[in-house]
Amino acid sequence: MAIQGIGRVRAHQTQNEGLVFEKSSPGKKAYKLPPLDVPAVNAAELLGEARRETPAALPELSEIEIIRHFTRLSTWNYAIDLGMYPLGSCTMKYNPRVNEFVARIDGLADAHPYRPESLAQGILEVIDLLQRCLIEITGMDAITLQPAAGAHGEFTGILLVRAWHESQGNARKKILIPDSAHGTNPATAAICGYAVENLKSNADGGIDLEALERQVDEETAALMLTNPSTIGVFESQIHRIADILHAKGALLYMDGANMNALVGKARPGDFGVDVMHLNLHKTFSTPHGGGGPGSGPVACKAFLEPFLPTPVLVRRGTSQVSESRPGAPGELCWEYNRPQSVGRVRAFYGNTGMFIRALAYILANGPDGLRQTTEDAVLNANYIRKKLEDVYELPYKTASMHEVVFSDKRQAAKGVKTGDIAKRLIDYGFHPYTVSFPLIVPGAMMIEPTESESLEELDLFIDAMRAIAREVEEDPELVKSAPHSTRVSRLDEVAAARKPVLCWRAEAKA
Amino acid sequence: MAYPTNYRYTREHEWIVLDGKIGTIGITDYAQNSLGDIVYVDVPKVGDTVTANATFGSVESVKAVSDLYSPVSGTVTAVNEELKNTPDKINEAPHETWIIKVELADPAQFDALLDAAAYEAFISEETGS
Numbered sequence: 001m002a003i004q005g006i007g008r009v010r011a012h013q014t015q016n017e018g019l020v021f022e023k024s025s026p027g028k029k030a031y032k033l034p035p036l037d038v039p040a041v042n043a044a045e046l047l048g049e050a051r052r053e054t055p056a057a058l059p060e061l062s063e064i065e066i067i068r069h070f071t072r073l074s075t076w077n078y079a080i081d082l083g084m085y086p087l088g089s090c091t092m093k094y095n096p097r098v099n100e101f102v103a104r105i106d107g108l109a110d111a112h113p114y115r116p117e118s119l120a121q122g123i124l125e126v127i128d129l130l131q132r133c134l135i136e137i138t139g140m141d142a143i144t145l146q147p148a149a150g151a152h153g154e155f156t157g158i159l160l161v162r163a164w165h166e167s168q169g170n171a172r173k174k175i176l177i178p179d180s181a182h183g184t185n186p187a188t189a190a191i192c193g194y195a196v197e198n199l200k201s202n203a204d205g206g207i208d209l210e211a212l213e214r215q216v217d218e219e220t221a222a223l224m225l226t227n228p229s230t231i232g233v234f235e236s237q238i239h240r241i242a243d244i245l246h247a248k249g250a251l252l253y254m255d256g257a258n259m260n261a262l263v264g265k266a267r268p269g270d271f272g273v274d275v276m277h278l279n280l281h282k283t284f285s286t287p288h289g290g291g292g293p294g295s296g297p298v299a300c301k302a303f304l305e306p307f308l309p310t311p312v313l314v315r316r317g318t319s320q321v322s323e324s325r326p327g328a329p330g331e332l333c334w335e336y337n338r339p340q341s342v343g344r345v346r347a348f349y350g351n352t353g354m355f356i357r358a359l360a361y362i363l364a365n366g367p368d369g370l371r372q373t374t375e376d377a378v379l380n381a382n383y384i385r386k387k388l389e390d391v392y393e394l395p396y397k398t399a400s401m402h403e404v405v406f407s408d409k410r411q412a413a414k415g416v417k418t419g420d421i422a423k424r425l426i427d428y429g430f431h432p433y434t435v436s437f438p439l440i441v442p443g444a445m446m447i448e449p450t451e452s453e454s455l456e457e458l459d460l461f462i463d464a465m466r467a468i469a470r471e472v473e474e475d476p477e478l479v480k481s482a483p484h485s486t487r488v489s490r491l492d493e494v495a496a497a498r499k500p501v502l503c504w505r506a507e508a509k510a
Numbered sequence: 511m512a513y514p515t516n517y518r519y520t521r522e523h524e525w526i527v528l529d530g531k532i533g534t535i536g537i538t539d540y541a542q543n544s545l546g547d548i549v550y551v552d553v554p555k556v557g558d559t560v561t562a563n564a565t566f567g568s569v570e571s572v573k574a575v576s577d578l579y580s581p582v583s584g585t586v587t588a589v590n591e592e593l594k595n596t597p598d599k600i601n602e603a604p605h606e607t608w609i610i611k612v613e614l615a616d617p618a619q620f621d622a623l624l625d626a627a628a629y630e631a632f633i634s635e636e637t638g639s
Contacts, residue, residue, distance in 0.1 A: 183575065196565065198577070436573045442544065493572045497549035498598070 016487040017072050020059045021504055030063035057506060076487075078431050084457050088403045088434035088446025089182070089230060091260050091282035093377075098364050099285060099357035108356050113348040117333045123352065124332035128313055130359040131297075134278060137362075137370070138256075139269025140299035144308045145355055146346040150257060153277025153296025154188040154224070156309060159342040160275055160300055161222045161251050162192055163307040167340065168249070172221035178207060180231060180438045182255060185224045194221055201440055205231045205396040207241055216248045226255040227268070230438040230446075231396050232381065232403035234261070242272025251275065259283045260450070261378060261402035264371030268299075275300040284358035295354035306340040311349075376451035377402040380458060384447055387462045391469040395441050402450075408443035411469070414476045418443045421468055423490070424482035428464035511539040513630055514605055518623035521632060522579040525605065528620050533582055534608045537569065540633045542604045545571035551593045551600070553610055558586045560612055562619055567609070569600070582619040584612040 044051050061069070078085070085092035103109065111123040131143050147153040158175070165171045175189035178199045186196040197215060202208040206229065216223075223245055227235045235241065242252050254268050254276035260283040262268070268276050280286045280295035288294070300308070311334035316327050327333060334349075365373060378401050385394070385404040392406035408418040422432035422445070434446035449458060471479050483489055517525045523541035526533045542548065550570040560566040560580040567578040588611040592599065599607045614620065624632060 186577075439574060439576070494547040494549065497547075497570075497572055 017069065017076075019504060020061065020066070020069055021057075021506070023061055023065060023069065024059035026060060028060045028062050028065070030061060030066055080452070083429060083431070084449065084453055084461055085431040086433045086447045086449050086461065087431060088232075088405070088448040089257065089437065090288065090434070091257075091279070091402075091448060091450055092288065092431070093260070093282075093285055093450035094452035095285050095287050095357070096361060096364065099360045102360040103353055103356045109353075111352070113352075118327060118331065121331060124313065126359055127349065127352070127355055128315075128332055130355050130362070131313065133359065133362050134297055134299060137263055137267070138259075138276060138278070138299045139267025140273075140276070141269070141302040142305035142308060143297055143299040144312065144345075144350075145295070145297045146309045146344070146350040147277065147296040147298055148346055148351055149281075149294035150255075150277060150279045150296045151184040151188065152345065153279075153298050154184055154253075154255065155191060156296075156298045156342070156345050157253055157275045157277055157300070158188050158192040158194070158222070158224075159345070160298070160304045160307045161253060162194075163340065163342050164251070164304055165221055167307075170218075172250075173219040175221050176212070176215055176223045176250075178225065178229070180205060180229050180440045181224065181226055182230065182257060185226075185255060189224065199223070201229075204398045205229060205233050205440065206235050206398070207237060209237055209240060209244070212241060212244055216244055216250055218248060220245070220248060220250040222251040222253045222274075224253045224255060226257060228258045228261045228401040230258075231398075231405045231441065232258075232261075232400045232448075233396060233398045234401055238271045246272070257282060258402060261374060263374045264367060265374050269301065275304055280354050280358040285361040286354040286357040293351045293354065295351045295358070297350075306338065307342050308338070309345045310338045310341045310343060311336045312338065373451045374402075377449075380449040380451060380453055381447070383455075383458055384449055384462060388465055391466055392445065403446060403448035405438065405441055406445040406447070407441050408445060411472045411479075412443055414472050416472045416476050416479050418445045420479050420482065421445065421465075421472075424468045424471070424479045425464060426483040427485045428467070430461055430464060511605070513538065513626040515626045517605070518581065518620055518625060519629035519632075520579060520581045520623060522577075523633075524579060524581050526581045526620065526623065528614070528617065531614050531617060532587060533584065533612045533614050533620065535581060535610050535612060536608045537578070537600060537604060538629070539604045541576075542601050545569065545576060546573045547571055548597045548600050551597050551609060553589045553593070554586050556586050556589060560584060560586060560610075569597075578609065580612070581623055582612060582614050583616065584614045587611045587613050 080092050080094055107122055108126065111120060117124065127145060131145065135141065135143055144156065147156045162171055174195040174197050176197050176199045177185045177189065178201055180201050189196045199215060200208055200211055207225070223241070225235065225241065227238060229235060245252050251274040252272055254273040256276045256278045259278055263283060275298065277296045277298045280297065281288050286295060313332055314335045316331045316333060317329035362370065381400050381402050381404050385400050388406065393409040395407045396405065408416065408421060411421060418435045422435045425432050436444055437446055438444060449461070468479060513519070517527045519525050519538060523538045524535055525538050526535045548569055548571045551567065553567045554560065560583065562580055562583045564580060565577040566580045568575050569578055590608050590610070593609065
C-alpha cells in the first residue's frame with residue numbers, strides 16, 4: 001500500500017509480503033566465507049560440461065531481510081493457538097502443551113527405529129500402552145498404528161477387508177458408501193480395486209435401511225460408514241445395519257473421523273463394527289499437518305487380526321512370538337513372521353511422535369476426562385445450534401452430536417452463499433467453518449467447535465454469526481465482497497484451478 | 511434455463527438425447543449451477559462400457575469433485591475431447607455441451623428416464639422452492 005507515493009516501510013500487519021525472489025537485489029548476501037586455506041580447484045576442469053554456464057537465479061538478500069521476511073510470514077498463520085477454529089469435520093481441538101513436553105523428553109525424542117529392541121523397550125512400551133488404550137476405547141480386538149493419516153488408515157482397513165474375503169474364497173466386487181461420506185471413502189474403495197455403490201441417505205440424514213437391504217448382496221465386500229455421520233448425527237440403527245451386512249457376509253467399516261463424539265460413551269466394537277480407523281490428529285489432539293504428521297491407526301476384530309500390516313508388536317513369552325531370538329521374557333519385540341499379513345503400509349512403525357502425544361492426552365485426561373471431553377464437544381455444538389437455528393436454516397433436525405450443519409438457504413435468497421459468510425467470518429477474527437460439505441446439504445455450513453472452546457469464546461462466535469446474518473439482510477454486498485480486513489481478499493480460485501502457475505519466473509523489469 | 515423436451519434426465523442431473531441407437535450425454539443446467547465453475551472432467555475411453563446408474567466419470571469444480579452417473583447401459587462411441595482444455599463450456603452451455611456418446615444396449619432404457627417436466631418437478635422438490 002502506498003500513501004501519497006511513499007511505500008510504507010514496516011506496516012506488515014496490513015501490507016502484503018513479496019516473494020523472497022522479488023526482494024532480491026544483486027550483490028546482497030547473508031554469508032561471509034573465511035579465506036581459502038586449501039589449494040584452489042579449477043571447477044571447469046574438474047566438472048567439464050557439467051559446470052553450469054550461468055549462475056542459478058537465487059534470491060540475494062541480507063540476513064536481516066531474510067529474517068524479517070520469514071518472521072512476517074510466520075505471524076500470518078491462523079492457528080488454534082490464536083483463536084477458535086470451527087472447521088467442521090476436521091476437529092481442530094487444542095493440542096495440549098503437556099503432549100509437546102512429553103514428546104520432547106530425550107529418551108523418546110532421540111529414539112531411533114534402528115535401535116536394538118532390547119534398548120528400545122521404553123518407546124515400545126509407549127506404543128504398546130497406546131495400542132491397548134485405543135483397543136479399549138474402540139472396543140475392538142487388535143490394532144495397527146502404522147497408517148500415517150486417516151485416508152491411509154481407510155486404505156489399510158479396506159486391504160484387511162479384501163484379504164479376509166480372499167481368504168474366504170471370494171474378494172467380492174463392491175463397497176457401499178453413503179452419499180454423505182467423506183470423499184476419501186470412495187477413493188479408498190477404488191484404489192483397493194472395488195466398485196463404489198452410492199447409498200442414499202434418508203430424510204434424517206441416516207442410512208435408508210430398505211435401500212441398504214436392497215443393495216447388499218453376496219458381492220458386497222463392505223459398507224464404509226461414518227458414525228456419527230458428516231452431518232453430526234449418530235446412526236441409531238447401527239446394530240440393524242451391521243446385522244444386514246453380516247447376514248450377507250459383508251463387513252462394516254467405520255470411518256472414525258468423528259470418533260471424538262463417541263470416546264468414553266459408545267464403542268464401535270460393541271455396535272457391530274468389524275474394522276475402523278482413528279485419526280489421532282483429530283480425536284486424540286495431535287497436530288494437524290504443519291506442526292506434525294497425521295496418524296491413522298486401524299483397529300479390527302479378532303478375525304481380521306492375522307491380516308494386519310507387519311510388523312506387529314508382541315510380548316516375548318506369549319504364544320504370538322514365532323522364533324526364539326535373543327531377548328528376555330516379557331520384553332516387547334516386532335513380529336515379522338505373519339504369513340497372512342497385507343504387508344507393510346508405512347516405513348518403520350508409523351508416526352511415532354504422534355503416538356507419544358496421543359498417549360499423553362489419553363493419560364492426562366483419564367477415562368473420566370475423556371468422557372467429559374466428548375460431552376463438552378457435543379454440548380458446545382448443540383449450544384451453537386440452539387443459538388443460531390433461528391437465523392440459519394437447519395436442514396436436518398435430528399439431534400446433533402459434535403458438529404452442526406446449517407445451510408445458506410435463507411441467505412442465498414439475498415444472493416449470499418456459504419462461502420461468502422465464511423469469508424466474512426474472517427473479518428470477525430475466526431477461522432471459517434467448513435463450506436459446501438457434506439454434499440447432501442446444498443450450501444452447507446459445517447461448524448465444529450470441539451470441547452476446547454469456553455462459553456465466552458462460543459458466545460463471541462455466535463455474536464459474529466448473528467451479526468453476519470443481519471448484514472446479509474441490511475447490506476448483502478458487504479458480505480459478498482468480504483473479507484475486508486485481510487492483506488488479499490478474493491483470490492481467483494477458478495483461474496488458479498484452470499491455469500495454475502506452479503513455478504515463479506522473473507518478469508522482465510520495465 | 512429451459513430443459514429441452516426431447517432430452518431425458520436422471521435424478522443425478524445428467525441429460526441424454528437419443529439419435530437412433532446413439533445417446534449423447536451431458537449434465538444439466540441445475541448440475542452446473544450447483545457445482546460452480548468446472549475445472550476438470552474425467553471421462554472414460556472410447557470402447558469402454560458404461561452401466562445405467564453406475565459412475566462413468568467425474569466432474570471437478572472449484573467446490574467439489576462429483577461423480578457422473580450413466581443414464582443408460584452401453585458402449586462409449588465418442589468422448590468430447592474439447593472438454594480437456596475448455597471444461598468451462600459446460601458452465602456456459604450445459605445443454606449443448608456433451609460429455610460422452612454411448613451406443614445403447616437397450617434403447618428402452620431411454621424412455622424410462624425422466625422427461626423435462628418430471629425433471630423440473632424433481633429439482634424444485636429437491637431445492638424446496
